[in-house]
Amino acid sequence: MSTPTALAASTLAHLQENVNIKWTAVWTLPVVYVFAVVVYRIFFHPLAKYPGPFLAKFTDIYPILQMVKMTRIYWQLEMIETYGSPVRVATNELYFADAKSWVDIYGQSSNPCPKEPVFYDMFTATGATSVLNERDKTAHARVRRLLSHAFSLKALLQDEPLVHQKVEELVDGVFAPAAKNQKSVDIFGMMMCHYLDIVSYLSFGKSFDSVSGHGEISHHDMDCFMVVVPVQSFFPFLRYVPIPKIQEGYRGLRKLINFAQRSVIEFQEKVKKEGDGFAQGTFLRNLIDARDEETGGSKLTFEELVENTIIFLIAGSDTTAVTTMYIIWECGKNPQVKKKLVDEIRTAFPDPKHAPTYQEASKLPYLNACIDEALRLWGPLNAGFPRVSSGKVIGNKYIPEGVTVSTIPYATHRDPKVFPNPEEFIPDRWLNSSAEMRGMLKPFSHGPRNCIGKHLAEIGMHLTLTRLYQLYDIENDPSMTDAMMRQKDRGVAAPWDAKFLIRPTPAKR
Numbered sequence: 393m394s395t396p397t398a399l400a401a402s403t404l405a406h407l408q409e410n411v412n413i414k415w416t417a418v419w420t421l422p423v424v425y426v427f428a429v430v431v432y433r434i435f436f437h438p439l440a441k442y443p444g445p446f447l448a449k450f451t452d453i454y455p456i457l458q459m460v461k462m463t464r465i466y467w468q469l470e471m472i473e474t475y476g477s478p479v480r481v482a483t484n485e486l487y488f489a490d491a492k493s494w495v496d497i498y499g500q501s502s503n504p505c506p507k508e509p510v511f512y513d514m515f516t517a518t519g520a521t522s523v524l525n526e527r528d529k530t531a532h533a534r535v536r537r538l539l540s541h542a543f544s545l546k547a548l549l550q551d552e553p554l555v556h557q558k559v560e561e562l563v564d565g566v567f568a569p570a571a572k573n574q575k576s577v578d579i580f581g582m583m584m585c586h587y588l589d590i591v592s593y594l595s596f597g598k599s600f601d602s603v604s605g606h607g608e609i610s611h612h613d614m615d616c617f618m619v620v621v622p623v624q625s626f627f628p629f630l631r632y633v634p635i636p637k638i639q640e641g642y643r644g645l646r647k648l649i650n651f652a653q654r655s656v657i658e659f660q661e662k663v664k665k666e667g668d669g670f671a672q673g674t675f676l677r678n679l680i681d682a683r684d685e686e687t688g689g690s691k692l693t694f695e696e697l698v699e700n701t702i703i704f705l706i707a708g709s710d711t712t713a714v715t716t717m718y719i720i721w722e723c724g725k726n727p728q729v730k731k732k733l734v735d736e737i738r739t740a741f742p743d744p745k746h747a748p749t750y751q752e753a754s755k756l757p758y759l760n761a762c763i764d765e766a767l768r769l770w771g772p773l774n775a776g777f778p779r780v781s782s783g784k785v786i787g788n789k790y791i792p793e794g795v796t797v798s799t800i801p802y803a804t805h806r807d808p809k810v811f812p813n814p815e816e817f818i819p820d821r822w823l824n825s826s827a828e829m830r831g832m833l834k835p836f837s838h839g840p841r842n843c844i845g846k847h848l849a850e851i852g853m854h855l856t857l858t859r860l861y862q863l864y865d866i867e868n869d870p871s872m873t874d875a876m877m878r879q880k881d882r883g884v885a886a887p888w889d890a891k892f893l894i895r896p897t898p899a900k901r
């Protein structure tokens with residue numbers, strides 16, 4: 393018979409055993425779960441058969457790491473070169489680098505691949521959706537139709553005098569003083585400001601005037617809020633974090649939203665007061681007046697106007713500025729290229745009193761070739777645009793629904809079979825371009841979600857480059873190196889050191 397002490401001891405031992413079993417269960421269950429997930433992802437996941445680095449089979453570490461390091465484009469190319477296309481770069485993600493995938497993923501389709509939510513939810517200033525991040529096909533098509541007239545070449549050309557005015561401000565405020573004083577000038581920030589001034593003028597009916605520094609909003613405000621905008625969708629309470637940089641970002645964002653709201657209201661009031669004649673045919677007037685017959689004559693709401701115009705600033709200034717700067721950089725490095733371009737421009741426009749118009753400048757074959765080549769080699773958004781497979785054949789394989797897919801421009805633009813010597817800046821390759829080359833060059837993406845601002849970007853770049861080379865001989869400052877101009881991929885891929893020193897001197901004719 394057990395004594396009471398022995399009984400108590402045995403009960404205690406049982407209890408302890410139970411507790412041990414429970415503790416063992418507490419830590420073994422997650423381990424078994426994680427092990428099962430890893431085994432599933434490596435051997436049984438629908439993407440198990442695709443090549444790729446080992447860790448990508450069961451983690452999403454690589455793309456995240458590359459985004460943080462801002463070196464995504466280089467790693468993307470390395471993945472394609474090492475494993476071919478498609479390559480599995482994360483548990484549920486494939487990269488492609490061929491012409492057919494451009495059409496399959498991004499082309500017009502009754503079964504389109506929608507935008508990837510985690511990536512695109514980042515891009516909102518006010519919390520509303522815009523043409524950029526709207527995922528629903530029908531809702532996007534409505535906004536896109538409402539915006540399309542304002543972005544048509546014909547409508548934009550009505551605003552051409554404004555672009556000329558901004559180009560002259562860049563000349564007078566930046567190039568002329570540097571040429572006069574025979575000094576190098578850093579055009580990195582100024583070029584961003586130049587295009588910001590153009591887009592803000594179109595969007596709000598008044599420019600930020602950031603080149604002259606007289607405006608209400610500066611490029612610095614934009615930089616500030618770009619620190620918080622992409623992060624806040626992951627951390628909804630970010631605005632309450634008392635870190636100075638974050639608070640400065642929110643101040644910049646609030647300033648911009650206030651400016652946008654105020655400008656749209658003032659403009660709408662003027663339209664009401666002054667009637668049909670007011671600012672007729674201008675960009676903002678076109679947006680306000682646009683009606684979509686397919687949705688019973690719906691118009692852009694106030695919230696849509698504000699969010700979309702802010703998105704135009706983000707999408708349309710640094711992108712165009714970066715491309716312009718890389719053309720100047722490459723011309724500085726390649727005297728023969730520069731000579732051809734400058735000769736073409738100065739022969740077509742010998743009189744410095746006549747600033748070339750877009751219709752004239754867009755007919756220059758070598759300038760067009762330089763722009764294509766810069767977008768191929770240095771395109772600001774060449775890291776790709778993620779979509780979610782809708783369950784369809786992409787390339788030549790069926791890709792199940794839900795897999796994240798993208799075609800990587802940085803890689804298609806460097807395919808040596810299509811672009812010999814891919815790392816070299818050779819504008820001549822575009823003078824007789826093949827359909828194959830055009831099928832691989834997609835700096836503005838492809839299909840119904842391609843860049844709506846392409847014409848505006850082209851007007852800006854043509855007018856700016858022709859005028860600058862018409863008036864100035866431009867050298868790269870000797871201190872500038874390839875390493876300083878290497879692209880840093882902060883969303884828009886721009887020179888690593890955020891600096892580009894050049895030396896303009898009056899054109900020798």
Ligand code: HEM
Nearest residue numbers: 523524704707708711712777835836837841843844845849
């Ligand atoms: C060289 C200059 C530019 C380049 C390389 C460029 C490139 C692109 C690319 C690749 C996309 C597709 C992005 C995606 O699918 O996520 C895009 C979309 C867009 N771009 Fe541009 N862009 C440029 C200039 C502009 C300008 C000047 C504007 C307007 C002011 C603009 C406004 C937009 C908008 C609103 C979208 C979203 C379109 C939609 O989803 O329907 N872009 N751009």
